[in-house]
Amino acid sequence: MVALEWATHFHALGYEICLFANSAGRTMAKLAAERLGITPTDDSSQIRPFTYDLVYAQHQVLPLFGYDETAEDLQTTRIIIGRLSRRSFMESGGWAYERALADAVFANSALTAEHLLSVGVTTPITVFHNAAPxxxxxxxxxxxxxxxxxxxxxxxxxxxxxxxxxxxxxxxxxxxxxxxxxxxxxxxxxxxxxxxxxxxxxxxxxxxxxxxxxxxxxxxxxxxxxxxxxxxxxxxxxxxxxxxxxxxxxxxxxxxxxxxxxxxxxxxxxxxxxxxxxxxRLEPYLEAAATLPARSNDEKRSALKREKMIPQERLMAEHARENYLAVERSAKLVHKFLVNSA
CATH class of the missing domain: 3.40.50 (Rossmann fold)
Structure with missing residues (x-):
């Protein structure tokens, strides 16, 4: 819901929106079509973060995308990471991709922000209190x-x-x-x-x-x-x-x-x-996000090259994605079996 609320806000301001998810269920896909007029993509190869003005990312998806230089790259992309918990890999902080790319971290609570600091996050943290539109x-x-x-x-x-x-x-x-x-x-x-x-x-x-x-x-x-x-x-x-x-x-x-x-x-x-x-109230946090100081994409690309754990983190993100999709496929098969057995 947080990602959809971000997308809805910036769509209303006239931004062109791209919505990526490892898996977009029918309900979320329908909401994206109704609110944004788009179909979410689960094809990570389509996502080139440096071609966007602003990127909001959560659940460790940044390692799935491409950062090689292209003719469509912008000089600067504001990259903001959402942290909505402190209890799992998908929400944890302090990773190499975060250090190299993030201009800000948005934490859902003060407790989450304190946890991020405790694991060594040095990126500026904003507590947005899981705010409402x-x-x-x-x-x-x-x-x-x-x-x-x-x-x-x-x-x-x-x-x-x-x-x-x-x-x-x-x-x-x-x-x-x-x-x-x-x-x-x-x-x-x-x-x-x-x-x-x-x-x-x-x-x-x-x-x-x-x-x-x-x-x-x-x-x-x-x-x-x-x-x-x-x-x-x-x-x-x-x-x-x-x-x-x-x-x-x-x-x-x-x-x-x-x-x-x-x-x-x-x-x-x-x-x-x-x-x-x-x-x-959510909107003041989103308005601030659009004007936060940001490093250039050249600086971020250089930072990616300096981080030695980038290849390992990419493998971890891909593994997490494949595991999630496998569980989802299994759940669908079980549901189909139960329906057919009823």
């Missing part, structure tokens, strides 16, 4: 005494959360995106604005904050529940993943807390100041 921001609207419409967003629904939802369905309309949902849907501003309560972790929390919609932060890691002045700083530091406290609750306790403390969530949404919420 302008379209999600709105003024506070009155909410009912208890939630009548509940929106749940998660790809990792905890069994106790599922149990709590069954209890909540007795008094509210519950809509689930991800997890047990049978179709893939983009969580858009209209969905968040139409609900009385969001239950989620991660980036959806920023969407809810921007919309001044009460949000209950809980998932497979546990979580703080409703945000308040006492827990917001720690929850924010952990990018609203729930890892800030890992407080496991039973289905019954979850449902009771969600209903009994709903007023707390409403109060926090109402009290959040415009100034504080600006932290979670």
């Amino acid at each position: 302008n379209a999600f921001f709105r003024s506070h609207f009155d909410k009912p005494a208890t939630p009548r419409r509940i929106t749940v967003v998660s790809n990792h629904l905890d069994p106790d959360v599922l149990g709590a939802l069954e209890i909540l369905k007795r008094s509210a309309q519950v809509q689930v995106f991800g997890g047990t949902a049978t179709t893939s849907t983009l969580v858009c501003p209209e969905i968040i604005a139409a609900t009385d309560l969001v239950i989620s972790i991660g980036k959806t929390v920023q969407y809810a904050l921007a919309s001044r919609t009460p949000v209950y932060v809980y998932g497979h890691f546990g979580g703080p529940g409703y945000l308040d002045p006492e827990n917001i700083e720690r929850a924010h530091r952990f990018s609203f993943t729930g890892r800030c406290c890992e407080r496991p609750l039973s289905a019954e306790r979850l449902a009771q807390e969600i209903l009994d403390q709903y007023g707390k969530g409403v109060a926090f949404a109402r009290a959040s100041t415009d100034r504080w919420l600006q932290t979670f």
